[in-house]
Amino acid sequence: MEKLFKKQNLLNHDMSMLTALTLHDLLVERLDIFCWCNNCGHNNVIETKEIINKLGQNYPVPKIGYKLRCGICNNTNNISTRPNWPNHNGQLTRHMS
Ligand SMILES: [Zn+2]
Numbered sequence: 001m002e003k004l005f006k007k008q009n010l011l012n013h014d015m016s017m018l019t020a021l022t023l024h025d026l027l028v029e030r031l032d033i034f035c036w037c038n039n040c041g042h043n044n045v046i047e048t049k050e051i052i053n054k055l056g057q058n059y060p061v062p063k064i065g066y067k068l069r070c071g072i073c074n075n076t077n078n079i080s081t082r083p084n085w086p087n088h089n090g091q092l093t094r095h096m097s
Contacts, residue, residue, distance in 0.1 A: 021061040021083065032083075036079070040073040
């Protein structure tokens with residue numbers, strides 16, 4: 001069984017709703033993983049299947065970043081991850097730059 005997240009983390013984290021998501025959920029939804037480096041801004045999309053091969057399908061999506069390393073600056077502890085939501089999802093707010 002996977003461990004539950006600490007309640008404080010849930011309350012303090014902007015992406016608390018995502019803590020329930022596991023790699024298995026992404027596989028079912030056919031979503032890949034968008035990750036970005038908070039250190040240098042580098043970002044990338046990783047195939048969910050690839051990550052499952054390494055971490056297992058019960059791994060929580062927001063924690064994937066702890067297992068990643070930025071290819072640009074070698075940062076390993078400041079990488080964020082989220083599902084790579086499709087752009088045509090009407091629930092996303094569109095903002096012009
Ligand atoms: Zn970086």
